[in-house]
Amino acid sequence: MDFELILRVYPYFLEAAVVTIELSVLTILLGLACGALGAAARLSRFALLRFLGAAYVSVFRGTPALIQLFILYFGGPQIGIQLDAFEAGVIGLGVNIGAYMTETMRGAIVSVDHGQTEAARTLGLSRAQAFRKVTLPQAMRLMIRPLGVNINAQIKGTALVAAISVVELTYTAQRYIGSTYKPFEMFFIAGILYMIIITVTGKGIAFLDRKARLP
Amino acid sequence: MTEANKFVDIRHAQKSYGELEVLKDISLSVDRGEIVAIIGPSGSGKSTLLRAINDLDPLTGGEVWLDGVQINKDLPYRQYEKHINAMRQQVGMVFQHFNLFPHLSVRDNVTMAPKMLKGISDAEANALAEEQLKHVGMLERIDYFPSQLSGGQKQRVAIARALAMKPKLMLFDEATSALDPELVEEVNLVMKRLAEEHMTMIIVTHEMDFAASVCDRVIFMDKGVVVEEGPPSVVFQNPTEERTREFLRKHLSQYAEGAK
Numbered sequence A: 001m002d003f004e005l006i007l008r009v010y011p012y013f014l015e016a017a018v019v020t021i022e023l024s025v026l027t028i029l030l031g032l033a034c035g036a037l038g039a040a041a042r043l044s045r046f047a048l049l050r051f052l053g054a055a056y057v058s059v060f061r062g063t064p065a066l067i068q069l070f071i072l073y074f075g076g077p078q079i080g081i082q083l084d085a086f087e088a089g090v091i092g093l094g095v096n097i098g099a100y101m102t103e104t105m106r107g108a109i110v111s112v113d114h115g116q117t118e119a120a121r122t123l124g125l126s127r128a129q130a131f132r133k134v135t136l137p138q139a140m141r142l143m144i145r146p147l148g149v150n151i152n153a154q155i156k157g158t159a160l161v162a163a164i165s166v167v168e169l170t171y172t173a174q175r176y177i178g179s180t181y182k183p184f185e186m187f188f189i190a191g192i193l194y195m196i197i198i199t200v201t202g203k204g205i206a207f208l209d210r211k212a213r214l215p
Numbered sequence B: 001m002t003e004a005n006k007f008v009d010i011r012h013a014q015k016s017y018g019e020l021e022v023l024k025d026i027s028l029s030v031d032r033g034e035i036v037a038i039i040g041p042s043g044s045g046k047s048t049l050l051r052a053i054n055d056l057d058p059l060t061g062g063e064v065w066l067d068g069v070q071i072n073k074d075l076p077y078r079q080y081e082k083h084i085n086a087m088r089q090q091v092g093m094v095f096q097h098f099n100l101f102p103h104l105s106v107r108d109n110v111t112m113a114p115k116m117l118k119g120i121s122d123a124e125a126n127a128l129a130e131e132q133l134k135h136v137g138m139l140e141r142i143d144y145f146p147s148q149l150s151g152g153q154k155q156r157v158a159i160a161r162a163l164a165m166k167p168k169l170m171l172f173d174e175a176t177s178a179l180d181p182e183l184v185e186e187v188n189l190v191m192k193r194l195a196e197e198h199m200t201m202i203i204v205t206h207e208m209d210f211a212a213s214v215c216d217r218v219i220f221m222d223k224g225v226v227v228e229e230g231p232p233s234v235v236f237q238n239p240t241e242e243r244t245r246e247f248l249r250k251h252l253s254q255y256a257e258g259a260k
Ligand SMILES: Nc1ncnc2c1ncn2[C@@H]1O[C@H](COP(=O)(O)OP(=O)(O)OP(=O)(O)O)[C@@H](O)[C@H]1O
Pocket: B017, B020, B022, B040, B041, B042, B043, B044, B045, B046, B047, B048, B049
């Protein structure tokens, strides 16, 4: 292991890690938004919305994220969508993880005991009020951990944008191999930095989960 | 047209799940202040009937009236939602499994609906919670969470939660069936207290003792019909229908032993 080389290049990897973090944060936020919309559609009382929600989930979970990314980035211009690589990465991966988050959120919502809704409705709350005050707060607690799993997958999934040349960790590692011929060291640094990001995030999620736990 | 004296009026209630007819043309009424027990074998439709009253399980035929207003009106979705929410505020319901809101304190369980629906202030809500919890002997537990309560305590809080909406009618669906035997009495005592205060109550129960001592009238249901109804002294001691006698033979053995 060439530690001298590692010390020389790691500042560039730190910069790249910042891009990975930005990508992660943005894709996760977009994913959460898509997930919330998707779950709302999947649970709607309108059949058309339910169908659209289900179609969203099966399309985006049923094809490789990389293909989705390529369609958006390389195929986009053909249908008038011009995005730079970073934008395409955020939108492509965000919408993709949103499909997984849709199922996570829907799963948490339907696993809240139906008796809870009944009790709320019996008191005179509307459907929306019962959802907001009774079902959702319980579902949110249930979805923290499984969303953590989605988030973990998504942080690692940001590596895919290396394929469309976004200068993040994986791309940076590949680039430095070209000049250093030291793939072990380069991927090792990238791996360590991914692990730090994921460990810190995991701890954050575990903390949220503990904080949200009921007495 | 409604008759003024029929406080709760169920007219030709019919309910089917596909082929299965669970309620077969049931008509019955309950007077203001009356306490009615519904008894019958498992699957006879007691819960379905009770839950039809506040439209948790909508009927497939027939009408339910409360105090001169039809509950299961035929209205467009939005109007119906408004109507039914207003009606449900007047009908308290207590479930076998309590269904307390686990993410809310005892206080918030009691005050959530009145705060949201009646726009009362925090101070009024607190006073209301204290009043209602005192009534069921749960004032000391006001800042506990449901998971920190015993089953009997949970059910008493659930009753306080329902009463906080100041309902005209209370529905109980086997309120004590999920409780350990030693916790049944504390809930029964709360219900007896309500009876003394002349709350109108419809009580689905397997506890014949309780039905006999608290209720003005007992309704025996079997296979989706009302087989027999009358004062407990008649239904329990001198039932006219063979099906009632058979049911009581099975269920009163315990009662008879207890009475010896
Ligand atoms: N959602 C449903 N779909 C189909 N059948 C149902 C449904 N709910 C209830 N039933 C059926 O309706 C019948 C009456 O059920 P109900 O719960 O009213 O009986 P019950 O008298 O309350 O019984 P128990 O004493 O066991 O609570 C039963 O045969 C039951 O299987």
